Amino acid sequence: GIDADALWSDILTTAQYGATAKGGIRRLALSEEDRQVRDWFVRTCTAFGATVHADSMGIQFARVPGTDDSLPPIAIGSHLDTQPTGGKFDGIIGVLGGIAVLRALHETGRKTRHPIEIVNWTNEEGSRFAPAMLCSGVFAKVFDEDYANSRADRDGIRFDTALRSIDAAGKEKCGEHPLAAYFELHIEQGPILEAEERVIGIVTGVQGMRWYEVTISGRDSHAGTTPMSMRNDALQAATRLMSSVQDIALNRAPNAVGTVGLVEVRPNSRNVVPGEVFFTVDFRDPQDGNVVAMENAFRDRAATLSREFDVSIGISEIWDSPAVHFDGGLVDSVARAARSLNFPAREIVSGAGHDAAYVARVAPTTMIFVPCAGGLSHNEAESASREDVAAGANVLLRAVLEADER
Amino acid sequence: GIDADALWSDILTTAQYGATAKGGIRRLALSEEDRQVRDWFVRTCTAFGATVHADSMGIQFARVPGTDDSLPPIAIGSHLDTQPTGGKFDGIIGVLGGIAVLRALHETGRKTRHPIEIVNWTNEEGSRFAPAMLCSGVFAKVFDEDYANSRADRDGIRFDTALRSIDAAGKEKCGEHPLAAYFELHIEQGPILEAEERVIGIVTGVQGMRWYEVTISGRDSHAGTTPMSMRNDALQAATRLMSSVQDIALNRAPNAVGTVGLVEVRPNSRNVVPGEVFFTVDFRDPQDGNVVAMENAFRDRAATLSREFDVSIGISEIWDSPAVHFDGGLVDSVARAARSLNFPAREIVSGAGHDAAYVARVAPTTMIFVPCAGGLSHNEAESASREDVAAGANVLLRAVLEADER
Ligand SMILES: NC(=O)NCCC(=O)O
Ligand SMILES: NC(=O)NCCC(=O)O
Numbered sequence: 001g002i003d004a005d006a007l008w009s010d011i012l013t014t015a016q017y018g019a020t021a022k023g024g025i026r027r028l029a030l031s032e033e034d035r036q037v038r039d040w041f042v043r044t045c046t047a048f049g050a051t052v053h054a055d056s057m058g059i060q061f062a063r064v065p066g067t068d069d070s071l072p073p074i075a076i077g078s079h080l081d082t083q084p085t086g087g088k089f090d091g092i093i094g095v096l097g098g099i100a101v102l103r104a105l106h107e108t109g110r111k112t113r114h115p116i117e118i119v120n121w122t123n124e125e126g127s128r129f130a131p132a133m134l135c136s137g138v139f140a141k142v143f144d145e146d147y148a149n150s151r152a153d154r155d156g157i158r159f160d161t162a163l164r165s166i167d168a169a170g171k172e173k174c175g176e177h178p179l180a181a182y183f184e185l186h187i188e189q190g191p192i193l194e195a196e197e198r199v200i201g202i203v204t205g206v207q208g209m210r211w212y213e214v215t216i217s218g219r220d221s222h223a224g225t226t227p228m229s230m231r232n233d234a235l236q237a238a239t240r241l242m243s244s245v246q247d248i249a250l251n252r253a254p255n256a257v258g259t260v261g262l263v264e265v266r267p268n269s270r271n272v273v274p275g276e277v278f279f280t281v282d283f284r285d286p287q288d289g290n291v292v293a294m295e296n297a298f299r300d301r302a303a304t305l306s307r308e309f310d311v312s313i314g315i316s317e318i319w320d321s322p323a324v325h326f327d328g329g330l331v332d333s334v335a336r337a338a339r340s341l342n343f344p345a346r347e348i349v350s351g352a353g354h355d356a357a358y359v360a361r362v363a364p365t366t367m368i369f370v371p372c373a374g375g376l377s378h379n380e381a382e383s384a385s386r387e388d389v390a391a392g393a394n395v396l397l398r399a400v401l402e403a404d405e406r
Numbered sequence: 407g408i409d410a411d412a413l414w415s416d417i418l419t420t421a422q423y424g425a426t427a428k429g430g431i432r433r434l435a436l437s438e439e440d441r442q443v444r445d446w447f448v449r450t451c452t453a454f455g456a457t458v459h460a461d462s463m464g465i466q467f468a469r470v471p472g473t474d475d476s477l478p479p480i481a482i483g484s485h486l487d488t489q490p491t492g493g494k495f496d497g498i499i500g501v502l503g504g505i506a507v508l509r510a511l512h513e514t515g516r517k518t519r520h521p522i523e524i525v526n527w528t529n530e531e532g533s534r535f536a537p538a539m540l541c542s543g544v545f546a547k548v549f550d551e552d553y554a555n556s557r558a559d560r561d562g563i564r565f566d567t568a569l570r571s572i573d574a575a576g577k578e579k580c581g582e583h584p585l586a587a588y589f590e591l592h593i594e595q596g597p598i599l600e601a602e603e604r605v606i607g608i609v610t611g612v613q614g615m616r617w618y619e620v621t622i623s624g625r626d627s628h629a630g631t632t633p634m635s636m637r638n639d640a641l642q643a644a645t646r647l648m649s650s651v652q653d654i655a656l657n658r659a660p661n662a663v664g665t666v667g668l669v670e671v672r673p674n675s676r677n678v679v680p681g682e683v684f685f686t687v688d689f690r691d692p693q694d695g696n697v698v699a700m701e702n703a704f705r706d707r708a709a710t711l712s713r714e715f716d717v718s719i720g721i722s723e724i725w726d727s728p729a730v731h732f733d734g735g736l737v738d739s740v741a742r743a744a745r746s747l748n749f750p751a752r753e754i755v756s757g758a759g760h761d762a763a764y765v766a767r768v769a770p771t772t773m774i775f776v777p778c779a780g781g782l783s784h785n786e787a788e789s790a791s792r793e794d795v796a797a798g799a800n801v802l803l804r805a806v807l808e809a810d811e812r
Contacts, residue, residue: 084673127675190631222783223665225596225757239649259629261676267490269533270667270686272784280676282629351631377628378678
């Protein structure tokens with residue numbers, strides 16, 4: 001099985017790249033910290049006999065040959081980028097779980113038929129460059145490369161510029177890389193497994209999600225001299241529209257969620273009635289129809305507020321990731337692995353997006369979840385137990401070996 | 407009288423320091439652009455025979471001697487700093503109007519009994535360093551110097567550090583500078599004079615204003631996996647509390663205003679339920695009692711929302727500037743000057759804060775308003791006519807000469 005100590009030690013090691021004072025990680029995609037952890041990835045995988053290369057989007061592949069090296073590889077992966085105030089597990093254990101599989105194979109001398117590849121997908125979080133899963137999206141031909149390269153962060157730095165700045169790209173064209181199967185181990189990032197005391201989530205798919213950018217334009221004016229009746233206050237309109245995101249999601253209970261995560265106010269000065277507000281919206285539901293219904297309700301509310309506050313409101317949908325259903329055969333193999341190892345397990349739909357959601361379009365794909373404390377993620381206090389992470393990696397190892405025999 | 411062409415030309419010249427693409431000015435207090443306009447001020451006033459020095463807060467005084475130089479000076483001034491997206495008139499015409507008076511005296515060879523001083527107050531806007539009128543506040547002993555020096559901008563740069571970085575401070579201790587009288591010419595920044603077709607506002611005082619900083623702390627979590635019922639969403643609580651600022655001000659009609667001008671969301675990532683929101687509140691009313699009532703209503707609303715959203719809400723009042731009443735004698739002299747020059751005039755209470763509000767505590771003080779287009783200020787499109795600005799400067803000249811004879 002997996003070397004649980006070595007896996008835990010890798011978690012602590014990678015947590016040093018971009019470590020925050022509060023015990024979390026700030027390792028934005030294609031930042032200097034990302035460069036450091038990418039170098040660690042190359043060194044570590046090379047030590048297990050892998051050869052590592054990157055593609056044109058900076059996606060890293062660490063490959064150990066199979067006994068039949070003409071077969072496409074079985075890939076295991078996730079991402080090493082984090083949120084601005086992220087934790088030590090989100091994404092990371094998917095890559096380190098893959099490395100744990102490499103280590104187990106290396107130390108037991110066991111050979112697989114297929115080549116095995118550990119994959120580090122670039123910019124999964126979507127926090128620096130929106131949308132999330134940008135490069136697995138290119139890999140799966142959902143986005144073209146020009147689109148991805150043109151995405152810019154909030155400082156206006158383009159993806160391709162950032163990629164060059166840490167010299168992360170390789171020669172292989174992104175997407176020209178067939179896979180026999182893809183597995184991703186991840187923390188659940190939600191409360192269900194912990195509440196039900198299950199160790200393994202057999203992930204059957206990912207819920208539907210859409211992202212929007214909203215720009216409200218009113219008119220800057222003086223906070224002390226502009227009568228309330230003469231204002232075109234972009235922020236006051238925004239407060240109503242942002243609060244509707246919560247109301248709209250609650251209206252689609254029990255599963256729908258709606259979030260405003262990012263807000264920018266201009267000119268952002270204490271004594272200026274704001275002339276412009278930019279904010280983002282994230283709507284999700286396991287049923288795509290509910291996501292559409294939330295969007296419609298949101299657009300209606302915006303139209304009303306635009307009239308009421310005499311401001312213009314522009315809404316652009318920048319991402320539509322419909323609900324995903326994973327490969328039935330691989331889902332079953334995860335269930336079998338959990339059962340044979342005696343881990344309490346249940347089927348689960350992912351609330352978070354994952355690179356697996358896009359890879360599923362071009363290869364048989366599934367995921368394995370393990371619990372995290374309080375269901376908390378995208379938080380520096382994100383935490384998972386050594387035992388649960390090791391359990392997930394052991395299920396991963398079994399499922400990979402089963403897939404190799406097919 | 408005043409040289410209207412020269413005054414207008416000074417407006418266009420100073421507008422170049424920090425000029426924005428949209429025809430406005432970005433010249434934050436103690437920035438490099440502020441340094442440039444300060445140098446211009448020294449050069450220009452020196453050419454009219456003034457000697458210029460700065461005090462410990464960087465307040466600049468350009469002095470021409472009086473025939474009785476033992477008398478305290480009559481001061482004329484305002485500020486040269488601007489909002490991040492400010493206009494060419496707010497503050498600036500108060501300083502340039504003073505320079506226009508200097509020029510008129512210089513060119514006619516007329517001597518005053520009192521020395522005349524043109525003053526450029528540091529950091530009036532309060533946009534870089536809160537609160538507004540920080541240094542006239544030190545001058546009037548409302549704030550002590552240590553307090554002012556410790557104020558930091560949103561990047562954490564302290565006032566004293568910024569002052570040193572452009573070498574703006576002089577040896578004179580701020581406040582050790584008696585004045586015989588103080589006059590400030592300014593655009594109204596509101597709609598009244600224009601609507602009533604008056605050229606001169608005889609400013610009788612300034613309304614009461616208070617500033618608050620609000621920090622809402624919830625818990626960061628994942629936007630896709632955290633059920634609506636398990637969120638401690640600092641931003642959703644903030645949207646309700648920010649919208650109450652408008653409702654509370656409307657409840658105190660007709661004169662009250664309430665504004666949220668600055669908002670910061672943390673971690674400000676599209677797929678993270680915000681864990682912290684910082685925002686500012688500005689409440690104003692000509693009656694101090696109404697400002698207090700608005701604060702009380704706001705605190706009540708915060709307490710309710712704190713329970714409802716399970717977030718903590720900290721409110722600190724960082725500024726209390728009660729309503730100010732200017733010197734009756736000087737107010738009358740402005741009325742007389744306007745009448746004798748045949749400018750339609752009316753009494754008016756300032757909705758904006760001005761350095762005059764603090765100087766009024768230590769010297770007989772008044773202000774002169776001229777209209778601005780649409781009442782618009784704190785906006786790059788801020789505009790006033792050459793004729794109105796010249797009219798204001800001519801009223802200023804007469805009122806100053808009358809004060810000199812007293
Ligand atoms: N796993 C994860 O947190 N991915 C980020 C994309 C999302 O917002 O769901
Ligand atoms: N005149 C002016 O805009 N001053 C800024 C202080 C205020 O907010 O009123």
